[in-house]
């Protein structure tokens with residue numbers, strides 16, 4: 001019984017620290033309109049956390065869901081717009097100092113991309129804690145290609 005409750009609190013602690021690790025999409029907001037062929041900024045936030053973690057990479061993909069439901073970023077990322085290092089930083093410019101550590105990626109919607117809703121999916125890979133456990137999380141937002 002004692003052991004079970006210890007295990008349970010360890011699990012809760014582990015779940016909390018994994019949650020605290022999570023990055024997220026700070027921009028664009030859900031349902032932002034972006035014209036095919038134009039640039040847009042994807043801001044990937046990486047809230048500060050207590051457990052040390054080492055960034056590996058992010059992949060940002062765009063998948064049209066104009067004619068079918070979005071499958072979710074863990075299943076399909078679609079057209080890869082960015083695949084490379086992730087280096088989230090605090091900003092010092094006035095008005096931006098309350099933002100969490102983040103990196104902005106300026107990406108281009110391909111000019112022949114299907115119009116309508118598109119899943120903007122992000123896969124984030126990092127190494128967690130002293131045990132250097134490899135982790136991957138995915139998250140998404142929807143943009144409207146015009």
Ligand SMILES: *[C@@H]1O[C@H](CO)[C@@H](O)[C@H](O)[C@H]1NC(C)=O
Nearest residue numbers: 027041043091096099103104
């Ligand atoms: C990143 O983009 C956001 C939203 O457009 C902006 O508020 C922030 O200042 C930008 N950060 C940097 C480092 O340019």
Ligand SMILES: CC(=O)N[C@H]1CO[C@H](CO)[C@@H](O)[C@@H]1O
Nearest residue numbers: 070071072073119139140141
């Ligand atoms: C297809 C998919 O996984 N959509 C998810 C995108 O992210 C929102 C939360 O921000 C989820 O509610 C959707 O299910």
